Amino acid sequence: MTTQTLFLFLMMGVLTYISRRAFLRLPSKHFSARLKNGLSFIPLGIFASLIFPSLFVQSGSFVIQPMLLVASLVCLGAMALSKNVFLSFGVSLGLVVAVSLGLFSW
Amino acid sequence: MKTASPSSASWKEGLIDALPITASYIVFGAIFGMLAGQAGLTSWESIAMSVLVYSGASQFAGSSLIAEQASVWAILLTTCLLNLRHFLMGLSISPHYQRFSTAQVNGLAFFLTDEQYALTLNRFRHRESDVPYILSVSVALYAGWCGGTWIGTAAGAWIPDPASLGLGFSFTAMFLALAYYQLSSLIRIFAFLLCGAASVGLSFVVPNGLPVLIAGCLAFAIGYFRPSQDDGEQTAAEETRGVESA
Numbered sequence: 312m313t314t315q316t317l318f319l320f321l322m323m324g325v326l327t328y329i330s331r332r333a334f335l336r337l338p339s340k341h342f343s344a345r346l347k348n349g350l351s352f353i354p355l356g357i358f359a360s361l362i363f364p365s366l367f368v369q370s371g372s373f374v375i376q377p378m379l380l381v382a383s384l385v386c387l388g389a390m391a392l393s394k395n396v397f398l399s400f401g402v403s404l405g406l407v408v409a410v411s412l413g414l415f416s417w
Numbered sequence: 418m419k420t421a422s423p424s425s426a427s428w429k430e431g432l433i434d435a436l437p438i439t440a441s442y443i444v445f446g447a448i449f450g451m452l453a454g455q456a457g458l459t460s461w462e463s464i465a466m467s468v469l470v471y472s473g474a475s476q477f478a479g480s481s482l483i484a485e486q487a488s489v490w491a492i493l494l495t496t497c498l499l500n501l502r503h504f505l506m507g508l509s510i511s512p513h514y515q516r517f518s519t520a521q522v523n524g525l526a527f528f529l530t531d532e533q534y535a536l537t538l539n540r541f542r543h544r545e546s547d548v549p550y551i552l553s554v555s556v557a558l559y560a561g562w563c564g565g566t567w568i569g570t571a572a573g574a575w576i577p578d579p580a581s582l583g584l585g586f587s588f589t590a591m592f593l594a595l596a597y598y599q600l601s602s603l604i605r606i607f608a609f610l611l612c613g614a615a616s617v618g619l620s621f622v623v624p625n626g627l628p629v630l631i632a633g634c635l636a637f638a639i640g641y642f643r644p645s646q647d648d649g650e651q652t653a654a655e656e657t658r659g660v661e662s663a
Binding site for chain 1: 434437458462465466469470471472475479489492493496497500501502503504505506507508509510511512514515517519522523525526527529531534535538539581582583584585586587588589590591592593594595596597599600605608609610611612613614616617620621628629631632633634635636637638639640641
Protein backbone atom coordinates (compact mmCIF):
# COMPACT_ATOMS: atom_id res chain seq x y z
CA MET A 312 0.00 0.00 0.00
CA THR A 313 1.49 3.34 -1.00
CA THR A 314 1.73 6.28 1.38
CA GLN A 315 -0.46 8.30 -0.98
CA THR A 316 -3.25 5.70 -0.86
CA LEU A 317 -3.06 5.50 2.92
CA PHE A 318 -3.16 9.30 3.14
CA LEU A 319 -6.23 9.38 0.88
CA PHE A 320 -8.07 6.85 3.05
CA LEU A 321 -7.08 8.74 6.19
CA MET A 322 -8.45 11.99 4.74
CA MET A 323 -11.68 10.27 3.69
CA GLY A 324 -11.93 8.83 7.20
CA VAL A 325 -11.32 12.20 8.84
CA LEU A 326 -13.95 13.93 6.66
CA THR A 327 -16.46 11.19 7.43
CA TYR A 328 -15.71 11.38 11.13
CA ILE A 329 -16.08 15.17 11.25
CA SER A 330 -19.51 14.98 9.57
CA ARG A 331 -20.63 12.38 12.13
CA ARG A 332 -19.22 14.12 15.19
CA ALA A 333 -20.05 17.75 14.33
CA PHE A 334 -23.56 18.01 15.79
CA LEU A 335 -23.65 14.82 17.84
CA ARG A 336 -23.69 16.70 21.09
CA LEU A 337 -24.86 20.26 21.36
CA PRO A 338 -25.26 22.00 24.73
CA SER A 339 -28.82 21.35 25.99
CA LYS A 340 -29.47 25.10 26.34
CA HIS A 341 -29.87 25.14 22.53
CA PHE A 342 -32.86 22.79 22.67
CA SER A 343 -36.08 24.81 22.88
CA ALA A 344 -39.40 22.89 22.84
CA ARG A 345 -39.94 23.97 19.26
CA LEU A 346 -36.48 22.93 18.18
CA LYS A 347 -36.95 19.54 19.83
CA ASN A 348 -40.19 19.08 17.93
CA GLY A 349 -38.37 19.90 14.71
CA LEU A 350 -35.57 17.48 15.59
CA SER A 351 -38.09 14.71 16.30
CA PHE A 352 -39.26 15.06 12.68
CA ILE A 353 -35.79 14.69 11.14
CA PRO A 354 -35.79 10.87 11.31
CA LEU A 355 -38.96 10.90 9.19
CA GLY A 356 -37.15 12.78 6.45
CA ILE A 357 -34.06 10.61 6.70
CA PHE A 358 -36.00 7.34 6.67
CA ALA A 359 -38.17 8.55 3.78
CA SER A 360 -35.08 9.52 1.82
CA LEU A 361 -33.44 6.14 2.42
CA ILE A 362 -36.61 4.19 1.56
CA PHE A 363 -38.42 5.88 -1.33
CA PRO A 364 -35.56 6.21 -3.86
CA SER A 365 -34.67 2.55 -3.30
CA LEU A 366 -38.24 1.67 -4.29
CA PHE A 367 -38.79 4.12 -7.13
CA VAL A 368 -35.38 4.93 -8.64
CA GLN A 369 -33.21 2.50 -10.53
CA SER A 370 -30.22 3.40 -12.71
CA GLY A 371 -31.31 7.03 -12.84
CA SER A 372 -34.87 6.29 -13.98
CA PHE A 373 -38.23 6.34 -12.21
CA VAL A 374 -39.52 2.79 -11.87
CA ILE A 375 -42.47 1.08 -10.26
CA GLN A 376 -41.53 -2.35 -8.95
CA PRO A 377 -44.79 -4.03 -7.82
CA MET A 378 -42.99 -6.81 -5.95
CA LEU A 379 -41.03 -4.34 -3.80
CA LEU A 380 -44.13 -2.23 -3.18
CA VAL A 381 -46.10 -5.28 -2.04
CA ALA A 382 -43.18 -6.39 0.15
CA SER A 383 -43.07 -2.88 1.67
CA LEU A 384 -46.78 -3.04 2.46
CA VAL A 385 -46.29 -6.52 3.94
CA CYS A 386 -43.50 -5.10 6.11
CA LEU A 387 -45.67 -2.23 7.38
CA GLY A 388 -48.67 -4.55 7.82
CA ALA A 389 -46.57 -7.00 9.83
CA MET A 390 -45.34 -4.11 11.98
CA ALA A 391 -48.91 -2.93 12.57
CA LEU A 392 -49.99 -6.41 13.63
CA SER A 393 -46.95 -7.67 15.51
CA LYS A 394 -44.91 -4.57 16.45
CA ASN A 395 -41.95 -6.89 15.87
CA VAL A 396 -39.14 -5.38 13.77
CA PHE A 397 -37.36 -8.67 13.09
CA LEU A 398 -40.52 -10.52 12.10
CA SER A 399 -41.56 -7.72 9.74
CA PHE A 400 -38.04 -7.47 8.31
CA GLY A 401 -37.80 -11.24 7.86
CA VAL A 402 -41.23 -11.74 6.30
CA SER A 403 -40.89 -8.92 3.77
CA LEU A 404 -37.28 -9.73 2.83
CA GLY A 405 -38.15 -13.43 2.67
CA LEU A 406 -40.92 -12.62 0.20
CA VAL A 407 -38.54 -10.68 -2.08
CA VAL A 408 -35.82 -13.36 -1.89
CA ALA A 409 -38.33 -16.16 -2.56
CA VAL A 410 -39.65 -14.37 -5.65
CA SER A 411 -36.11 -13.52 -6.81
CA LEU A 412 -35.09 -17.17 -6.50
CA GLY A 413 -38.16 -18.19 -8.48
CA LEU A 414 -39.60 -20.24 -5.60
CA PHE A 415 -42.99 -18.96 -6.67
CA SER A 416 -44.00 -16.97 -9.71
CA TRP A 417 -44.95 -13.33 -9.49
CA MET B 418 -28.62 -17.07 41.31
CA LYS B 419 -26.49 -14.65 39.34
CA THR B 420 -28.37 -11.99 37.33
CA ALA B 421 -26.96 -10.17 34.34
CA SER B 422 -25.92 -6.56 34.99
CA PRO B 423 -27.81 -3.85 33.05
CA SER B 424 -24.61 -3.23 31.10
CA SER B 425 -24.19 -6.83 29.94
CA ALA B 426 -27.92 -7.06 29.19
CA SER B 427 -27.59 -3.96 26.98
CA TRP B 428 -24.61 -5.55 25.24
CA LYS B 429 -26.57 -8.68 24.51
CA GLU B 430 -29.64 -6.78 23.32
CA GLY B 431 -27.49 -4.66 21.06
CA LEU B 432 -25.87 -7.67 19.45
CA ILE B 433 -29.24 -9.37 18.92
CA ASP B 434 -30.86 -6.21 17.51
CA ALA B 435 -27.93 -5.71 15.14
CA LEU B 436 -27.87 -9.30 13.90
CA PRO B 437 -29.98 -8.97 10.70
CA ILE B 438 -28.18 -5.82 9.59
CA THR B 439 -24.80 -7.32 10.48
CA ALA B 440 -25.59 -10.16 8.08
CA SER B 441 -26.43 -7.59 5.38
CA TYR B 442 -23.22 -5.69 6.18
CA ILE B 443 -21.19 -8.86 5.65
CA VAL B 444 -22.79 -9.39 2.23
CA PHE B 445 -22.40 -5.79 1.11
CA GLY B 446 -18.91 -5.53 2.65
CA ALA B 447 -18.00 -8.55 0.54
CA ILE B 448 -19.43 -6.86 -2.54
CA PHE B 449 -17.32 -3.82 -1.75
CA GLY B 450 -14.20 -5.97 -1.32
CA MET B 451 -14.84 -7.62 -4.66
CA LEU B 452 -15.48 -4.33 -6.52
CA ALA B 453 -12.50 -2.62 -4.87
CA GLY B 454 -10.32 -5.45 -6.17
CA GLN B 455 -11.72 -4.92 -9.66
CA ALA B 456 -10.99 -1.19 -9.28
CA GLY B 457 -7.32 -2.01 -8.75
CA LEU B 458 -7.03 -1.90 -4.96
CA THR B 459 -5.04 -4.64 -3.26
CA SER B 460 -6.62 -6.74 -0.51
CA TRP B 461 -4.85 -4.72 2.16
CA GLU B 462 -5.92 -1.44 0.60
CA SER B 463 -9.55 -2.57 0.44
CA ILE B 464 -9.52 -3.68 4.06
CA ALA B 465 -7.69 -0.51 5.16
CA MET B 466 -10.34 1.58 3.43
CA SER B 467 -13.13 -0.21 5.33
CA VAL B 468 -11.26 0.05 8.63
CA LEU B 469 -10.40 3.74 8.27
CA VAL B 470 -13.34 5.21 6.35
CA TYR B 471 -16.22 2.89 7.40
CA SER B 472 -18.78 4.49 5.10
CA GLY B 473 -20.31 2.30 2.40
CA ALA B 474 -21.43 5.11 0.10
CA SER B 475 -18.08 6.91 0.26
CA GLN B 476 -16.14 3.68 -0.23
CA PHE B 477 -18.11 2.50 -3.27
CA ALA B 478 -17.85 5.95 -4.83
CA GLY B 479 -14.19 6.31 -3.83
CA SER B 480 -13.09 2.98 -5.29
CA SER B 481 -14.97 3.73 -8.48
CA LEU B 482 -13.23 7.12 -8.76
CA ILE B 483 -9.85 5.49 -8.04
CA ALA B 484 -10.53 3.10 -10.93
CA GLU B 485 -11.19 6.12 -13.16
CA GLN B 486 -7.95 7.68 -11.88
CA ALA B 487 -9.80 10.72 -10.55
CA SER B 488 -7.85 13.31 -8.56
CA VAL B 489 -7.56 13.13 -4.78
CA TRP B 490 -9.59 16.34 -4.50
CA ALA B 491 -12.44 14.90 -6.57
CA ILE B 492 -12.56 11.86 -4.28
CA LEU B 493 -12.50 14.00 -1.13
CA LEU B 494 -15.21 16.33 -2.46
CA THR B 495 -17.41 13.34 -3.29
CA THR B 496 -16.82 12.02 0.23
CA CYS B 497 -17.93 15.36 1.69
CA LEU B 498 -21.13 15.43 -0.39
CA LEU B 499 -22.03 11.86 0.49
CA ASN B 500 -21.46 12.57 4.18
CA LEU B 501 -23.65 15.67 4.42
CA ARG B 502 -26.53 13.61 5.76
CA HIS B 503 -24.51 12.78 8.87
CA PHE B 504 -24.82 16.38 10.07
CA LEU B 505 -28.59 15.98 10.36
CA MET B 506 -28.42 12.48 11.78
CA GLY B 507 -26.06 13.68 14.49
CA LEU B 508 -28.28 16.67 15.21
CA SER B 509 -31.47 14.62 15.48
CA ILE B 510 -29.97 12.00 17.78
CA SER B 511 -27.93 14.50 19.82
CA PRO B 512 -30.50 14.77 22.68
CA HIS B 513 -29.78 11.12 23.45
CA TYR B 514 -26.02 11.72 23.62
CA GLN B 515 -26.28 14.56 26.16
CA ARG B 516 -25.67 12.25 29.09
CA PHE B 517 -22.43 10.80 27.72
CA SER B 518 -18.92 12.13 28.39
CA THR B 519 -17.07 13.97 25.63
CA ALA B 520 -14.66 11.05 25.25
CA GLN B 521 -17.59 8.63 24.81
CA VAL B 522 -19.26 10.88 22.22
CA ASN B 523 -15.94 11.26 20.39
CA GLY B 524 -15.55 7.51 20.24
CA LEU B 525 -19.13 6.65 19.32
CA ALA B 526 -19.21 9.26 16.54
CA PHE B 527 -16.99 7.07 14.38
CA PHE B 528 -19.71 4.40 14.20
CA LEU B 529 -22.66 6.63 13.21
CA THR B 530 -23.84 4.91 10.03
CA ASP B 531 -27.39 5.03 8.62
CA GLU B 532 -28.21 1.63 10.06
CA GLN B 533 -26.64 2.25 13.47
CA TYR B 534 -28.58 5.52 13.64
CA ALA B 535 -31.85 3.73 12.81
CA LEU B 536 -31.32 0.91 15.31
CA THR B 537 -30.22 3.09 18.22
CA LEU B 538 -32.90 5.73 17.58
CA ASN B 539 -35.53 3.01 17.72
CA ARG B 540 -34.14 1.76 21.04
CA PHE B 541 -34.09 5.25 22.58
CA ARG B 542 -37.73 5.74 21.66
CA HIS B 543 -38.68 3.66 24.67
CA ARG B 544 -35.45 3.23 26.67
CA GLU B 545 -32.89 5.60 28.10
CA SER B 546 -29.77 5.90 25.97
CA ASP B 547 -26.78 3.89 27.15
CA VAL B 548 -23.24 3.43 25.89
CA PRO B 549 -23.07 -0.40 26.07
CA TYR B 550 -26.06 -0.75 23.73
CA ILE B 551 -24.72 1.73 21.16
CA LEU B 552 -21.28 0.18 21.38
CA SER B 553 -22.48 -3.40 20.89
CA VAL B 554 -24.59 -2.43 17.86
CA SER B 555 -21.66 -0.42 16.50
CA VAL B 556 -19.03 -3.10 17.04
CA ALA B 557 -21.24 -5.79 15.46
CA LEU B 558 -21.87 -3.66 12.36
CA TYR B 559 -18.24 -2.54 12.09
CA ALA B 560 -16.96 -6.10 12.42
CA GLY B 561 -19.52 -7.23 9.85
CA TRP B 562 -18.44 -4.55 7.37
CA CYS B 563 -14.69 -5.06 7.78
CA GLY B 564 -15.04 -8.85 7.91
CA GLY B 565 -17.26 -8.78 4.82
CA THR B 566 -14.65 -6.70 2.99
CA TRP B 567 -12.02 -9.29 3.83
CA ILE B 568 -14.27 -12.09 2.56
CA GLY B 569 -14.86 -10.12 -0.64
CA THR B 570 -11.16 -9.67 -1.29
CA ALA B 571 -10.49 -13.37 -0.62
CA ALA B 572 -13.46 -14.96 -2.34
CA GLY B 573 -14.88 -12.26 -4.60
CA ALA B 574 -15.35 -14.55 -7.58
CA TRP B 575 -17.74 -16.83 -5.66
CA ILE B 576 -19.99 -14.12 -4.22
CA PRO B 577 -23.43 -14.13 -5.85
CA ASP B 578 -24.92 -10.88 -7.08
CA PRO B 579 -27.08 -9.61 -4.18
CA ALA B 580 -29.47 -7.96 -6.64
CA SER B 581 -30.28 -11.32 -8.21
CA LEU B 582 -31.19 -12.64 -4.75
CA GLY B 583 -33.26 -9.58 -3.85
CA LEU B 584 -30.95 -8.79 -0.92
CA GLY B 585 -30.83 -5.13 -1.91
CA PHE B 586 -34.22 -4.91 -0.24
CA SER B 587 -32.76 -5.81 3.18
CA PHE B 588 -31.86 -2.23 4.10
CA THR B 589 -35.18 -0.91 2.79
CA ALA B 590 -37.07 -3.51 4.85
CA MET B 591 -35.18 -2.63 8.02
CA PHE B 592 -35.65 1.12 7.51
CA LEU B 593 -39.37 0.59 6.81
CA ALA B 594 -39.87 -1.48 9.95
CA LEU B 595 -38.06 1.11 12.05
CA ALA B 596 -39.82 4.05 10.37
CA TYR B 597 -43.18 2.55 11.37
CA TYR B 598 -42.70 3.80 14.93
CA GLN B 599 -42.20 7.33 13.64
CA LEU B 600 -45.58 7.40 11.86
CA SER B 601 -47.59 8.20 14.98
CA SER B 602 -49.83 11.02 13.70
CA LEU B 603 -51.32 12.30 10.46
CA ILE B 604 -48.85 15.17 10.21
CA ARG B 605 -45.94 12.76 10.62
CA ILE B 606 -47.33 10.43 7.93
CA PHE B 607 -47.76 13.46 5.68
CA ALA B 608 -44.18 14.58 6.36
CA PHE B 609 -42.90 11.07 5.62
CA LEU B 610 -44.72 10.86 2.27
CA LEU B 611 -43.77 14.41 1.28
CA CYS B 612 -40.11 13.84 2.10
CA GLY B 613 -40.19 10.52 0.23
CA ALA B 614 -41.64 12.16 -2.89
CA ALA B 615 -39.13 15.01 -2.63
CA SER B 616 -36.24 12.55 -2.28
CA VAL B 617 -37.30 10.64 -5.38
CA GLY B 618 -37.51 13.89 -7.38
CA LEU B 619 -34.24 15.21 -5.98
CA SER B 620 -32.34 12.02 -6.72
CA PHE B 621 -32.55 12.90 -10.45
CA VAL B 622 -31.13 16.41 -10.08
CA VAL B 623 -28.71 16.57 -7.16
CA PRO B 624 -25.67 14.45 -6.23
CA ASN B 625 -26.00 11.41 -3.97
CA GLY B 626 -26.13 12.36 -0.32
CA LEU B 627 -27.92 15.65 -0.80
CA PRO B 628 -31.51 14.24 -1.06
CA VAL B 629 -31.18 12.87 2.50
CA LEU B 630 -29.94 16.20 3.77
CA ILE B 631 -32.69 18.18 2.02
CA ALA B 632 -35.44 15.74 3.07
CA GLY B 633 -34.19 15.90 6.65
CA CYS B 634 -34.30 19.71 6.56
CA LEU B 635 -37.79 19.62 5.07
CA ALA B 636 -39.00 17.28 7.82
CA PHE B 637 -37.36 19.49 10.43
CA ALA B 638 -39.16 22.55 9.02
CA ILE B 639 -42.52 20.78 9.15
CA GLY B 640 -41.94 19.76 12.75
CA TYR B 641 -40.63 23.17 13.72
CA PHE B 642 -43.41 25.23 12.17
CA ARG B 643 -46.36 22.83 12.56
CA PRO B 644 -46.11 21.34 16.04
CA SER B 645 -49.14 19.23 16.90
CA GLN B 646 -50.35 18.03 20.28
CA ASP B 647 -49.18 14.46 19.64
CA ASP B 648 -45.75 15.61 18.67
CA GLY B 649 -45.53 17.86 21.68
CA GLU B 650 -46.25 14.85 23.88
CA GLN B 651 -43.70 12.74 22.06
CA THR B 652 -41.12 15.48 22.36
CA ALA B 653 -41.85 15.83 26.05
CA ALA B 654 -41.31 12.09 26.48
CA GLU B 655 -38.03 12.32 24.60
CA GLU B 656 -36.98 15.24 26.79
CA THR B 657 -37.52 13.13 29.87
CA ARG B 658 -35.42 10.30 28.45
CA GLY B 659 -32.77 12.38 26.79
CA VAL B 660 -31.97 15.99 27.43
CA GLU B 661 -33.34 16.45 30.92
CA SER B 662 -31.65 13.36 32.20
CA ALA B 663 -28.29 14.76 31.12
